[in-house]
Every structure is written in structure tokens, then in C-alpha cells.
Amino acid sequence: MKLQKQPTLADTICDLRARKIKTTFFTQINELIDWYSIEKLIDADYSKGKSVVGKPSYSGLLLFKMCLLQSWYGLSDYEVEDRLNDSISFSYFCGMHIDEVAPDHSTLSRFRTALTKTKTFEKLFGSINAQLEAHKIIVKKGIIVDASVIETPLRPKGKTNHEVTEDRSEEEIAVKKEYAQSVDKDGTWLKKRGKYHFGFKKHHVTDDEGLVLGVLTTTGSKNEIANLEEVLETVNIDLPKDIPLKADKGYQSRKNAEILKKRNLKNHILKKAYKNKPLTNWEKKFNKLIGKTRFKVERTFGGIKRWFNGGLARYRGMAKMHTQNLMEAICYNLYRSPGIIASNCKN
Known part of the structure; x- marks a missing residue:
């Protein structure tokens, strides 16, 4: 010592x-x-x-x-x-x-x-999380998965055509956007709710309280629906069997259902309505129940953006952006820890 x-x-x-x-x-x-x-x-x-x-x-x-x-x-x-x-x-x-x-x-x-x-920041993230789990701050009774866009100021300018991915769609469309001299080549275009974004995505796995268990950083056009297994791999410690995984309806697919079954995780992904096949009353009740806790991962993204001025790329390139995302996750978990300890003492 x-x-x-x-x-x-x-x-x-x-x-x-x-x-x-x-x-x-x-x-x-x-x-x-x-x-x-x-x-x-x-x-x-x-x-x-x-x-x-x-x-x-x-x-x-x-x-x-x-x-x-x-x-x-x-x-x-x-x-x-x-x-x-x-x-x-x-x-x-x-x-x-x-x-x-x-x-x-x-x-x-x-x-x-x-x-x-x-890749030492990965090790530090895991080590600090292990300490928080030992203090019963992180409790793995369930996990939540979601992704958030991180825009970079190093975006293209000047008129040209770009391939732009519709968020949670596997199709690519060409639109006129502007190029600039200095562009982060690891960033890509994404269309979300009618607006265009250039940059990256951070994918989080959180516990039921929104504390971050795993972080994956991808380019902005990466479809999170297709990489659920890759996101789960970021939680490099074994998850308890039969705990629920919650995610929004965008993650609903036959492939993802098989992934959860293989990993012994309960499928609590929100149900999705299809053309000529609306949600049943049971599915509506299921979605309402899951929605009561699934929002906490969105609160995590919001907290990082609001408390730490996160949500914007500070560095160039995928590797350094992943470091930024890991540091923000570490800081978020530590920031909330004293309050969780105080809450646990009351219960």
C-alpha cells in the first residue's frame, strides 16, 4: 500500500x-x-x-x-x-x-x-463497474439496450450526393448535402425523424436504473437492430440467466429473439404493429408495462448530455470517440452513485 x-x-x-x-x-x-x-x-x-x-x-x-x-x-x-x-x-x-x-x-x-x-479505458470502465457492483450500486436484475446519435462538427459541406441511412432502416438513400475540407472520415450520415445527422452512434447496455454496463461506438449509419449481439458482447461479465432485456420496438426481429433465447435472456422488447396486423390488447398492456422502466436508458443519454455537455463529438476518429463514450459512461455511473447509496440506506 x-x-x-x-x-x-x-x-x-x-x-x-x-x-x-x-x-x-x-x-x-x-x-x-x-x-x-x-x-x-x-x-x-x-x-x-x-x-x-x-x-x-x-x-x-x-x-x-x-x-x-x-x-x-x-x-x-x-x-x-x-x-x-x-x-x-x-x-x-x-x-x-x-x-x-x-x-x-x-x-x-x-x-x-x-x-x-x-484499450485501457475499457479495462478501467470494467474495473470501476465491478467495484460499484460490489457496493450494490449496480444490480443486474434486468438490462436495457438503446442507441443515441453523436454529431460531429467535422461534417461534410459543399454540394454533392451522399448515402444516407434512414434510422433503423436497412435501405440507403442519396440526398444533396454539403462537403467541407476537414471531415471526420469515420462519421457517416443518418436520417432520423426527418432530420440529417453526421457522426457516430453510441450503443448502451444499462441496468434497470440506467447505470451503464456496456458501451459500443459505431459510425452513425450503423443499424442497431442488426448488431444487438455485438452490443451485448460489450458487457464482458456474465449476466445472470433469465433476466429480462428491454428495448424499443425497433429491435423487434426474429433474429434478435433467437439471440436472446441463446443467451438465456427474457425477451422484453416492445411489441411492434405491422400493416394489417395491429397490436392486440395484451401486447398494448405489455408495452405499457415495459415502458415504465425502458425509458431509463433514455434518461441516461439525457443525463450525460445535460450534466456533462455530452452528445457532441469532441475528438476525431472512431477510437477516440469510443474513449469519450467510455469516459462519459464512467462519469455518469460515478455521478449517480452517492445518491443510489443514500437511497439504498433508506430502504
Whole structure:
């Protein structure tokens, strides 16, 4: 076990940290998570290297906590560097003395790129979720699946024809859109509810409370109906048998029914009406019952967008977008954890 840093004179003078921040969110998260195990995961894949100007290298855990702060507050690399230098609460969360200088934006960017290449963010997401499950914050009594569009500002401009996929349709149509010089080549067009979007999709598997269990990132035109099995593969820990999977009617297909049967999951996908075959009274009641909990995955997407300024691509390329989606999922689960613990104590 690593020894805690001894407080400096500056820390002592600013003892208001202990008094004013004791019951804050940052303290709760630091007490909830075993950061030592997280640091070991990071250090296995991240080499701190040597500073060419003789400055001390920064720990991977410090840089990961900066990534958390960045996602929680919707900050750029430059902004999180400035805030860490100015904010007592930020330095407290990251384990820095207030007279220490924060890592600069380029160090943070290189760290994120390095861990993206080694897929370490996937491991960190799984490790933190395992801790939340041990605390009974995540409970797998059922799962919910859905997808959300993430638009990128690096979209085509200039008049030309593009293949645009209708959301949840396997057909492609050509429409006139504009091209620009700088375009994210991993993004694609999608038509949803009559509007055109360019970018990516994030596919979530959540528990019944909306906490994220699995994340899949695809290009925007990817049809989520056809990749249910791929989405379920993102939950890299075994799910209990015979728990229900809830999803909207767009996921209803014979193939998906077989996938759920093979995985010993109950099919609670909303029933869909067809031409000359309306829903029966039983199917309407079934949909109403499932809808009472299925909306929670939509609340997850909404929470990430509202609380963390999510829903917009911050980076270029599929790999870095997947890192963004994983970090937002980690941050969402941690953000809700203190409230769930308090609720569990009341019950």
C-alpha cells in the first residue's frame, strides 16, 4: 500500500479544504473507489517517461482523474489544466498539494491517446463497474439496450450526393448535402425523424436504473437492430440467466429473439404493429408495462448530455470517440452513485 503524501505548509494554511470539502461529491467518490487497483491497471499500460527539461513525470492516476474532471465539467485539455491549478477542490480530488503545478494540456492529450491505443479505458470502465457492483450500486436484475446519435462538427459541406441511412432502416438513400475540407472520415450520415445527422452512434447496455454496463461506438449509419449481439458482447461479465432485456420496438426481429433465447435472456422488447396486423390488447398492456422502466436508458443519454455537455463529438476518429463514450459512461455511473447509496440506506 502506498503512503499518503504528508501535507505541506500550504496545505495546512488552506485547511479549509478539510472543513469545506469533507462532504462534497469528490470526497464521496474518493472514499467509494479503490484507486490503488485503478492505478495498477493504468501503470500496466502507461509509461510515464522522462521529462526532457527535468520536470517530474506525473502519475497515470492523476491524469486519469483529470480525464474524469474533464468529462464531469465539459472542459477542454487547456481548461482542465487551468482549473486544476486554480481550484482547491480539483487539486484535493486529484491528490495534489495546492502548490504543485498541474500537468499541461499536451501531457493529458498524450496520456489519453496512449490509453486509447492500449484499450485501457475499457479495462478501467470494467474495473470501476465491478467495484460499484460490489457496493450494490449496480444490480443486474434486468438490462436495457438503446442507441443515441453523436454529431460531429467535422461534417461534410459543399454540394454533392451522399448515402444516407434512414434510422433503423436497412435501405440507403442519396440526398444533396454539403462537403467541407476537414471531415471526420469515420462519421457517416443518418436520417432520423426527418432530420440529417453526421457522426457516430453510441450503443448502451444499462441496468434497470440506467447505470451503464456496456458501451459500443459505431459510425452513425450503423443499424442497431442488426448488431444487438455485438452490443451485448460489450458487457464482458456474465449476466445472470433469465433476466429480462428491454428495448424499443425497433429491435423487434426474429433474429434478435433467437439471440436472446441463446443467451438465456427474457425477451422484453416492445411489441411492434405491422400493416394489417395491429397490436392486440395484451401486447398494448405489455408495452405499457415495459415502458415504465425502458425509458431509463433514455434518461441516461439525457443525463450525460445535460450534466456533462455530452452528445457532441469532441475528438476525431472512431477510437477516440469510443474513449469519450467510455469516459462519459464512467462519469455518469460515478455521478449517480452517492445518491443510489443514500437511497439504498433508506430502504
